[in-house]
Every structure is written in C-alpha cells, then in structure tokens.
Amino acid sequence: MKIDLRSDTVTVPDQGMLDAMMSAKVGDDVFGEDETVNNLEHKLAAMFHMEAGLFCPSGTMTNQIAIKCFTKPMDEVICDQGSHVYRYERGGIAYHSMASVRLLNGVRGILSPELIEPEINEENIHYPNTSLVVLENTVNKGGGACYRLDQIEPIHTLCNIKGLKLHLDGARIFNALTATGDHAAAYGRYFDGISVCLSKGLGAPVGSVLLGSKETIEEAVRIRKAFGGGMRQAGFLAAAGIYALDHNISKLATDHQHAKALADALNSVSYVASVLPVETNIVVFEVADGITTTSVVHHLSEKGILCNATGLRTVRMVTHLNISEEMIDRTVENIIHLHLSAHK
Template sequence: MKVDLRSDTVTKPTQAMLDAMFMAQVGDDVFGEDEEVNKLEAMAAKKLGMEAALFCPSGTMTNQIGLKVLSQPYQEVICYEAAHIYKYEGGGLAGTSGLSTKLLKGDRGRVSLKEVQEAVNPDDIHAPVTSIVALENTVNKGGGSCYSLQQIKPISDFCLRHKISRHLDGARLFNALVETGDASEDYGQYFDTISICLSKGLGAPVGSLLVGTKDLIHQARRVRKYMGGGMRQAGYLAAAGIYALQNNIDRLKDDHARARKLEEVLKNRAYVKQVLPVDTNIVIFELVDGVDTMQVLAQLAEHQIYAVRFGNNEIRLVTHLDFTDQMLEYTEEVLQKLKF
C-alpha cells in the first residue's frame, strides 16, 4: 500500500471532478471569454465577501501578484519569519516587488497585534515604508495552526488606521474555517487581497485565486499577464475549482480528524521528542537527539509511506482526501513498529 503524506498537493481529481472538467464550456480566458473561469472567479469573490477574483496557475503567483499591487519598490512587508511568501516563493518579494521584510516570531506563526505594532517603521528616511502586513492561515511551518477572525480583526483594524495594506496567504484558508466556524463571507472586510489555493485539500489538480476589490484585481490581471500567467482555455481547470468549492470544503474535517490520530500515535513513540499541536491537517514532529531525519524517512519509504524533512530534526505529514481510514490504520501500525 502506497501512502503519500508529503503534502495535500498530491491529491488527484475524483471521477466526479473529472466529469465536471470534461463538460466545461471553455473559451479564451485572456479575452475574458471562458465561462467556467468567469464563474469560478465570481464564486470565489462572493464566497469571501469581496468584489472580484483572478484565476492563476499557483498560490505563489497569487501571493506575489497580491503583494505587488499593494506596494511600491523599497517598501517593507511584515510577516511571520517562516511565512510561505518569505521562505518558499523563490525570493519573489525582493525580485518581483522590490520589498524588504520585517520578520516576526509569532505563536506557531500566528503573529499578535503587539508584534505588528512594534514592527511598523517610524516615518524616517533611513527606514523603508511599512506598506503591508501579510498573514498566513493556516500556517504551514506552524504545523497547520490557524487564526480565528477574532484574532485577525484587531490586526486588520490597526492596519486600516495606519494606512497599511493587508494581505492573506489563505492557501489552506478553508481548513481554518472548518475548525473556527467563522463565515468565509466575513473575511473580505479584513483584507485588501486574499490568496486561496484549490489544489491542496480541496483536491483540484491546478489553480489558485487572488481575491480583492475590482480595482486591485484589474491591476492584478496586468501583473499576471507579464508574469506569464495568462492561460487560454483554462475552463477545464476552473471547472475542477468550481467542483472543489462546491463539494470538498466540509470534508476537510475528515483530514483533520485523521491528522489528530497520527498525532496521538506519534506522541507515544520513543524516537519522537515532541509533536506540534495539530489544529488542522498538518502534523510536524521533532525527533529525539541522535535519531537521523533521513533515516526515519528512509524506513518509512521502505513501507511505502512518504513524508518530507521539515527542518534539521523535523518531519511533516499532511493528510488529504486521498488518505483513507485504511491508509491511516496502516500508517499507525508502521509508526508503532519503527525503532531507532
């Protein structure tokens, strides 16, 4: 049995999703003529309580476009020190937008109002202008930790008062929403731009959306063009995204439940020093001193269980819609048998 827990990006379309893709009514999206893309963008904007949306190939692109339209070169973005926009997007903050960064520690990546307030630069020509506060929900390097809207609101209100733009990397936003119970439609009032990913837990093969005001999305469409993100008959992919938003949100709770069962098994293993609290579908565990990360991954791979190294002595497992209860039981058995 092969069990792939490297990421929730490894999911493949279900037959029902493939059927929806096959039936898509497509056109040339760069001309604005693809019905499925237009429907998906309208659906995403409405779902997040915002005016417009832009369909792109990846979450990295939607994040980088969002940051670009909210800033000018030589300004600064405040974010978590291991935020995806800083750590895993190829230096795009500097290369695409000419931004410097102010990095915060946060609580498993969730930054506080106090941290943000202290990070804003004074009006001094020696310092870059603080132009954006970027949050991530859920926080990948925080082990899938998530913000509630109650935690986000004071940060957003502070930014509004100080004319600082607000971006959300919501690659796994719907994982957060099924845990907090917050309404997705309430999010739009707290951010200028939001990036959501369709190809992780929602199960689409490709695609992310940038959501914002009509004016910002008009600007974003120009940036997408020169980045090379203008796709043509993209409706086949958009149809998968529509299916995902209509059918695959509530079931994210199943992924979270399975992740918590893995957490319980790992807590009692002699080779595990600690497991980060599991809030959603990401499980990060730290190995005890003397146990080699690559050796653990190799032994798991011998049993056809695949995970990723997530630091010098950390391993990450991510549950998803292709990870079944049968696979969970098998993985639990293997984790219990491993000895180092």
C-alpha cells in the same frame, strides 16, 4: 499500497472532477470570455464577500501579484519568519516588487498586533516605508496552526490606523474555516487581498484565485499578464476548482481527524521528542536526541509511507482526501512498531 503524506498537493482528481473538467464551457480567458473561469472567480468572490477574483496557476503567483499590487519599490512587507511568501516563493518579494521584508517571530507563525506594531517604521528618510502585512492561514511551518477571526480583527484595525494593506495567503483557508467554525463571508471585511488555493486540501489539480476590490483585480490582471500567467481556455482547470468547492470542503474535517490520529501515535513513541499541536491537516514532529530525520523518513518509506523532513530535527505529514481511514490505520501501526535506536 503507497501512502503519500508528503503534502496535500499530491491529490489527483476523482471521476466526478474529471467529468466536470471535460464538460466545461470554455473560451479565451485573456479576453475575459471563458465562462467557467468567470464563474469560479465570481463564486469565490461571493463566498468571501469580496468584489472580484482572478484565477491564476498557483498560490505563489496570487501571493506575488497581491504583494506587487499593495507595495511599491523600497517599501517593506511585514510577515512571519516562516511564512510561505518569504521562505518558499524564490525571493519573489525582492525580485518582483523590489520591497524589503521585516520578519517577525509569531507563535507557530501566528502574528498579533503586539508583535506587528513595534515593527512598523516611522516616517524617516533612512527607513523603507512599511506598507503591507501578510498573514498565512493555515500556517505551514506552524504545523497547520490557524487564525480565528477574533485574532484577525485587531490586526485589521491596526493596519487601518497605520494606513497599511493586509493580505492573506489563504493556502489552506478552508482547513482553517473548518477548524474554527468561522465563515468565509466574514473575511472580506478584514483583508485587501485573499489568495485562495484550490490544489491542496480541496483536491483540484491546478490553481489559486486572488480576491480583492475591483480596482485591485484590474491591476492584478495586468501584473498576471506580465508574469506570464494569462491562460487561454483555462475553464478546464477552473471547472475542477468549482467542483472542489461544491464537493470537497465537507471532507476536510475527516483530514483533520486523520491528522490527530497520526499525532496521537507519534506522541506515544520514544523516537519522537514532541509533536506540534494539531489543529488541521498538518502534523509536524521533532525527533528525539540521537535520532535522525533521514532514518525516520527512510524506514517509513520502506513500508510505503512517504513523508518529508522539514528541518534538521523535524518531519512533516499531511493528510488529504486521497488518504483513507485504512491508510491511517496502517500508518499508525507502522509508527508504533517502528524501532529506532539513538546514535551515541
């Protein structure tokens, strides 16, 4: 039995999702005629109290489209130094939007007005124009740390005062909502754009939806076309997203419980120096002195447990809906009984 904890992107559709995909009513989405795509976009826009949505192949595309919508060349984007839009989107901010980036050191990737305000450029011919702040929820590099709405509200207020746009990379937004108890409907009043990923914890095979005002989404449609993201009978994919929203949000709490069980086991062994606090479904731990991440990943893989080294000293495990309680019990047992010696 393989236990794949490398990412929550490795999930595969269950039979109910496959049935929904195969029975989808489809049309040409570039013409706006795919009924299922339209339903998905409207459904998510209503959930987050946003005016409109746009279905895209990936979260990277929805993020990059949003950044292009909210900036112009020679502007500057503020984000955390570990954020996905900066580290894992192939330099897209520079390539697509010709904007520079001001990197902040948030607490596990969580930003605050106190961190942001001093980094907003004043009007000066020498400086790029600060035009956009990007938050990530949950924070991948922060071990699944998540914003509460009472942390987002003052950032929104600051952006309003300073005339900045605010975008949310909501790669795991429903994990955040599950952890905090906040409601999706409240998010619409704070963000100019929200990227909602469907292919991580929710278990859809493909897709993210960008939410925003009607004007923003009209511009986003044009940018998506230029990016090559205009799909045709995309309703087969959108149906999986609708099914995920209807059936899989309630399963995220179990993923979080599984992650905490892994963290408890990791905190009990000598080859682990520390584990980031677990809030959602991501577990990031640092190996002890003399232990290599390669050895941890290798020895666990020999037991059929897959995970990733995410740095010279850190390893990541991610729980998801294809991970059962039995798999967690087996992983915990192997973590506890794994014996690694420090190299002097």
